[in-house]
Structures are given as structure tokens and as C-alpha cells.
Amino acid sequence: LNFLRRISRTQCFSAASMTLVFRPRLPFSKDARAPKVPEDLLEEVSDKKVMPTWAVCGMFLLELGVWVGLYWRDYTVGTNIAIAHYYSFQTITDLSALRAPAQRRSWWNPFRAIVALSFIFLDVSLLINGAEDFGLLPAVRLGLCVLRLAHALLCIKFYGPSQSQMMALPKFLRWHLQQVSAVPLLLVAWAAVGWFCPYVFILMHYNYGEVRLDGPLTALQDTYVVTVVLKSLVLDVMFASRVQAGISELTACILFSGQYPLIFETYWLPPLKMGHLLAEVMFGGIALLYLFFDVRLDVPAETSPISTKVVDGTP
Numbered sequence: 001l002n003f004l005r006r007i008s009r010t011q012c013f014s015a016a017s018m019t020l021v022f023r024p025r026l027p028f029s030k031d032a033r034a035p036k037v038p039e040d041l042l043e044e045v046s047d048k049k050v051m052p053t054w055a056v057c058g059m060f061l062l063e064l065g066v067w068v069g070l071y072w073r074d075y076t077v078g079t080n081i082a083i084a085h086y087y088s089f090q091t092i093t094d095l096s097a098l099r100a101p102a103q104r105r106s107w108w109n110p111f112r113a114i115v116a117l118s119f120i121f122l123d124v125s126l127l128i129n130g131a132e133d134f135g136l137l138p139a140v141r142l143g144l145c146v147l148r149l150a151h152a153l154l155c156i157k158f159y160g161p162s163q164s165q166m167m168a169l170p171k172f173l174r175w176h177l178q179q180v181s182a183v184p185l186l187l188v189a190w191a192a193v194g195w196f197c198p199y200v201f202i203l204m205h206y207n208y209g210e211v212r213l214d215g216p217l218t219a220l221q222d223t224y225v226v227t228v229v230l231k232s233l234v235l236d237v238m239f240a241s242r243v244q245a246g247i248s249e250l251t252a253c254i255l256f257s258g259q260y261p262l263i264f265e266t267y268w269l270p271p272l273k274m275g276h277l278l279a280e281v282m283f284g285g286i287a288l289l290y291l292f293f294d295v296r297l298d299v300p301a302e303t304s305p306i307s308t309k310v311v312d313g314t315p
Helices: 002-010 039-045 053-071 078-099 102-128 136-159 163-180 184-196 198-202 211-239 242-257 264-268 277-292
Strands: 013-015 018-024 293-298
Touching: 039 163, 053 078, 053 102, 053 136, 078 102, 078 211, 078 242, 078 264, 102 136, 102 211, 163 184, 163 211, 163 293, 184 198, 184 211, 184 277, 198 211, 211 242, 242 277, 277 293
Parallel strands: none
Antiparallel strands: 013 018, 018 293
16 A cells, blocks of 8 residues: 555556546545535436335335246256356345435346346247256246336336436446546446457356356356446446445455355366456455545546536445
8 A cells, every 4th residue: 555655646647638546545534435426417317206115115025036036946956056156146236226325226227127138038048948948937937037127117117217317327427437436447348348258258157067058148148248247337336435336346246255165166167267256356356446545537627517516425
């Protein structure tokens, strides 16, 4: 940290009129509090109609039922371990939505819909190529995913995010990069790699000798660019808080790492042995940058269109 303090006093990285601020900062120090949020910008990305408590409880009960149905498998069969591990990417990153501000929780809905659709295609693909057998459980899983898709679309219709909220997202993201943290740029870079190289990530997972898993899981892996990486980015930004975003990423890192003693063969036996560590390093590194470093894009005030009308932020 002392070394980083020394270099931060003498240099920064410039691009045109923009500079990258990078300096150490403790997570609960006075200057770690979230900056004041432009009131009009916050209103633009917030829900005009907040989901009532009864609807939120119903949504989480539905989510619980969906995940129980998806994870209900015979884990003496190795392929079920591989599929459940891929499910866990969604379960873990969805936890951020539980802590999201109520006025901006609707940003989870588009990702819920996309995930449900991608799981439907996964299950159908596995049934068609014979990696799974037709039966009651696959039918239940498909039914639950259709229910989740329909519920997510209804939530978008009644609660958001609306078109105007989505149009305001780029400006809100720019404010986050300037005033809160530029760490989400790492998630953008990770998404670019995942988009063009999904099969590389498949090679980091053992398929338990069932090569028919590879095709459907590669397609699913490509959708995770949106439903894991970009979802994490959007939910982190909606916190408007370095500490809260850091907690979300740290939680993901811990829960991903906790799977190693349970299914170590999944990481040790694939062609890219222990390559999965890249995911833990990514989530852990982002958490550390959020919590212990001030990383922001510094833009001169005269070039920034962000409003100066503000309300207090939260730590």
C-alpha cells in the first residue's frame, strides 16, 4: 500500500482530457463514503412504481421454488454435478439483487427473463442430444423456467426497467465511473473475452466423460456474458456505493471458492486444469479494488454533462 501511495502521488494514466485515478483507500474510512448522487440522474434510473412488499415476497418465493426444482438432481451422476455448477453461477450472482435498493431492484428483471430463456434452451438441447432422459423432472424444470420467464416479463411491464430508465443507464454508468469507481470497466473486458471465447471456459470444467454436454453448455456459457458479467456490472452500479458493490463481488468470490472442496474433480480433471481460478481471481480482484482502492475516471468538470443537483449518498 505504501508503494502504491508513492506512485499515485506522481503519476496517472491519461487519455485525452480523461485521467485514471488510482490510489489506496480503506473501505470504511471517511473518504470511502459514496459521493453525493445527482438527484435528477437518480430519478431517471429509479422505478416510477416500486414493487410492493407482498410482490417482492412472492417473487423471492418463486425464485426459491425455481432453484429447488433446478437443483433437484441425482448427484451420483457426474453430469448433474457439471450442470448444477453452471446453475450456481446464476444463484450466486443473483444474491446481489436481494440487497439492491428497492427503487432500483427492477434492473434484475431483464436478466431473470434472459436466464429463464437460456435454461429452457439448455434443457431442450440436452434432451434432444440424449445427454438427459425425458421424464417428470425435466418437465418440471422446463415448466418452472417458463413460469419464471413469464413472471419476469410481467415485472418488467408493471415495475420496470422502462425504456426511459434504460436510456438513462449510460449517463448513470458514466457518473459511477467518475464518482464511485471505474472498476466496472474490468467486467466489460471480461465480458468481451467471454463473448468471443466461450469454449475456452468450457475447457476449464470437467464434463465427466459426457461430451454431449459440451455443445449446450458452450451456448449457455456465451449467454453468461450478459446474465452473469453484465448483470453483476449493472447491479453494482445501482448500489452507487463502493462498499456495497465490493461486498457483492467478495460474496461471489467466497461462494465460488467454496465449491472447490465439494467438486474438486470439476476443476482438476478438465483440459485447462485449475483454469477456473481465473473466475475467483476476477471476482476477488474486483472486490479488493472496490473495497481498498480509489479507482475512478477523472474528467474535467467542463467536459462532463452530469448535473450538480445532488442528494446524499450511502456508504
